[in-house]
Amino acid sequence: MRIEAYSKVQQLYQTNKTTKSDKITKHSFSDQFEISSTGKDLQTAKQAMASTPDIRESKIAQLKNAIQGGTYQVNEENFAAKLYERYYGEMR
Numbered sequence: 001m002r003i004e005a006y007s008k009v010q011q012l013y014q015t016n017k018t019t020k021s022d023k024i025t026k027h028s029f030s031d032q033f034e035i036s037s038t039g040k041d042l043q044t045a046k047q048a049m050a051s052t053p054d055i056r057e058s059k060i061a062q063l064k065n066a067i068q069g070g071t072y073q074v075n076e077e078n079f080a081a082k083l084y085e086r087y088y089g090e091m092r
Contacts, residue, residue, distance in 0.1 A: 035043070066072035 063072065
């Protein structure tokens with residue numbers, strides 16, 4: 001066996017190892033976040049809804065006064081139509 005051939009093979013393996021470590025490069029990545037115009041509109045609408053009260057106090061006060069005063073009138077036709085629609089509308 002020739003020693004010279006062994007040393008040449010060993011040199012080849014050593015050069016391959018160094019080239020692999022030289023080829024490693026560092027990449028700098030950064031995350032980006034972008035909101036579409038639709039998303040911005042929805043966010044604005046959501047904020048507007050959150051700032052408005054769920055209950056209209058003035059409307060509630062008017063209804064309470066009418067009920068307590070005995071002047072609240074129920075339209076039977078509208079009531080029946082809404083009741084019918086609600087009952088049969090949910091069954092579909």
